[in-house]
Amino acid sequence: xxxxxxxxxxxxxxxxxxxxxxxxxxxxxxxxxxxxxxxxxxxxxxxxxxxxxxxxxxxxxxxxxxxxxxxxxxxxxxxxxxxxxxxxxxxxxxxxxxxxxxxxxxxxxxxxxxxxxxxxxxxxxxxxxxxxxxxxxxxxxxxxxxxxxxxxxxxxxxxxxxxxxxxxxxxxxxxxxxxxxxxxxxxxxxxxxxxxxxxxxxxxxxxxxxxxxxxxxxxxxxxxxxxxxxxxxxxxxxxxxxxxxxxxxxxxxxxxxxxxxxxxxxxxxxxxxxxxxxxxxxxxxxxxxxxxxxxxxxxxxxxxxxxxxxxxxxxxxxxxxxxxxxxxxxxxxxxxxxxxxxxxxxxxxxxxxxxxxxxxxxxxxxxxxxxxxxxxxxxxxxxxxxxxxxxxxxxxxxxxxxxxxxxxxxxxxxxxxxxxxxxxxxxxxxxxxxxxxxxxxxxxxxxxxxxxxxxxxxxxxxxxxxxxxxxxxxxxxxxxxxxxxxxxxxxxxxx
Numbered sequence: 001x002x003x004x005x006x007x008x009x010x011x012x013x014x015x016x017x018x019x020x021x022x023x024x025x026x027x028x029x030x031x032x033x034x035x036x037x038x039x040x041x042x043x044x045x046x047x048x049x050x051x052x053x054x055x056x057x058x059x060x061x062x063x064x065x066x067x068x069x070x071x072x073x074x075x076x077x078x079x080x081x082x083x084x085x086x087x088x089x090x091x092x093x094x095x096x097x098x099x100x101x102x103x104x105x106x107x108x109x110x111x112x113x114x115x116x117x118x119x120x121x122x123x124x125x126x127x128x129x130x131x132x133x134x135x136x137x138x139x140x141x142x143x144x145x146x147x148x149x150x151x152x153x154x155x156x157x158x159x160x161x162x163x164x165x166x167x168x169x170x171x172x173x174x175x176x177x178x179x180x181x182x183x184x185x186x187x188x189x190x191x192x193x194x195x196x197x198x199x200x201x202x203x204x205x206x207x208x209x210x211x212x213x214x215x216x217x218x219x220x221x222x223x224x225x226x227x228x229x230x231x232x233x234x235x236x237x238x239x240x241x242x243x244x245x246x247x248x249x250x251x252x253x254x255x256x257x258x259x260x261x262x263x264x265x266x267x268x269x270x271x272x273x274x275x276x277x278x279x280x281x282x283x284x285x286x287x288x289x290x291x292x293x294x295x296x297x298x299x300x301x302x303x304x305x306x307x308x309x310x311x312x313x314x315x316x317x318x319x320x321x322x323x324x325x326x327x328x329x330x331x332x333x334x335x336x337x338x339x340x341x342x343x344x345x346x347x348x349x350x351x352x353x354x355x356x357x358x359x360x361x362x363x364x365x366x367x368x369x370x371x372x373x374x375x376x377x378x379x380x381x382x383x384x385x386x387x388x389x390x391x392x393x394x395x396x397x398x399x400x401x402x403x404x405x406x407x408x409x410x411x412x413x414x415x416x417x418x419x420x421x422x423x424x425x426x427x428x429x430x431x432x433x434x435x436x437x438x439x440x441x442x443x444x445x446x447x448x449x450x451x452x453x454x455x456x457x458x459x460x461x462x463x464x465x466x467x468x469x470x471x472x473x474x475x476x477x478x479x480x481x482x483x484x485x486x487x488x489x490x491x492x493x494x495x
Contacts, residue, residue: 054252056252062440064439079199084168085104087099095147100143101114102142117194120170122135127160131148131150206482207480208250212247213461214242215471262295263289296485301490302493303492304322316350334388336389339397415495419492419494443482453478454481459475
């Protein structure tokens with residue numbers, strides 16, 4: 001029997017390191033699998049070219065997290081203590097003049113009867129003039145009849161629609177006069193007890209999901225990479241490096257949703273259909289989703305675009321306007337400012353210009369800022385009037401992969417920062433049935449004694465612990481949460 005040798009025999013091994021024709025391997029021959037003469041020098045260390053890539057952390061600095069057993073959070077905020085209305089003066093009304101209430105002092109249309117009563121003493125202002133008046137009649141309508149203390153008629157006032165303001169400052173009764181003694185036309189509106197007013201607000205949970213998958217074949221091929229990840233995955237990792245990135249990205253999604261989300265409007269077709277969230281004409285009613293911080297401030301809070309309209313809150317006059325608005329609201333003394341880089345530097349320049357030596361050079365000796373130390377050209381905070389402001393850069397507004405690029409693309413709608421009040425507020429929690437102290441900003445997540453959906457994660461598949469016939473490992477992540485923005489009237493959005 002004849003034996004035929006194959007033509008693809010390996011090169012003959014030489015007993016010594018000698019370059020012979022019999023032990024030469026042709027690296028240019030694609031059939032050998034050694035197309036490269038020199039093997040690559042594999043660097044196992046991952047290069048961190050973007051630094052810390054996560055943008056979360058804002059909510060953990062300014063708020064807290066609490067569990068909630070419901071899919072909706074409802075809270076009540078106290079109304080203003082004093083009675084003040086905006087409306088229209090009619091100089092020909094009644095005997096002296098009338099005031100028609102149109103809105104409250106915050107511009108909200110009156111949905112119920114006003115709180116002005118007969119024998120109230122009020123201040124009426126319009127056209128730069130103020131009169132002290134006695135309320136002589138308050139019919140069921142929004143028209144209040146007045147008699148001035150210092151003049152026969154309100155001749156100095158203006159009848160311009162919705163250009164007058166009325167403030168109740170007290171009452172005026174005679175000796176022994178009771179409420180039942182009010183006679184004449186005023187008797188049709190007897191003096192009633194004033195009940196405290198409040199406003200109810202609510203926000204609903206939003207479910208966020210993500211997952212990471214790796215096939216069983218890839219999971220069995222060990223390839224180590226030395227990493228320093230944002231999610232704590234330091235050292236040498238295998239395919240879990242990608243899982244760590246997915247988890248870090250999902251954590252950012254949780255915060256970005258709490259900042260940017262808004263509920264679907266009446267014109268939107270986003271809604272629920274067959275239990276699924278859809279964007280189609282057969283979807284359910286509008287109003288699905290959750291309300292994030294930015295939308296809450298724009299809806300119920302304050303917005304400033306700066307004096308020049310170029311950069312917000314970078315002029316001392318603009319800060320004075322902000323203080324005046326805060327005086328109109330809760331007058332909370334300590335506030336935190338989270339701003340982008342351009343606004344932060346503009347604030348530094350504004351504060352530096354307050355130094356008389358700033359224009360001519362650096363001022364030494366202030367706060368031990370000697371010529372032998374590194375010069376600090378930034379400010380972390382300042383006090384203006386009775387308010388303290390603490391400034392911090394907000395990476396989310398700077399990063400090109402997040403809001404930074406959005407701001408540069410849509411400059412007219414750019415968000416440059418936010419002013420957040422420090423401390424806590426007292427509100428009535430309808431679920432607990434009592435007043436509670438809560439941070440102005442906090443996250444509620446769905447949880448019970450047996451299930452927590454704050455940050456839920458689980459593994460399925462056939463890799464490791466086998467749970468299904470899927471030839472892969474899937475790491476699932478889920479959270480159900482919403483943001484509670486209490487006292488939004490004390491917040492300021494910089495645009």
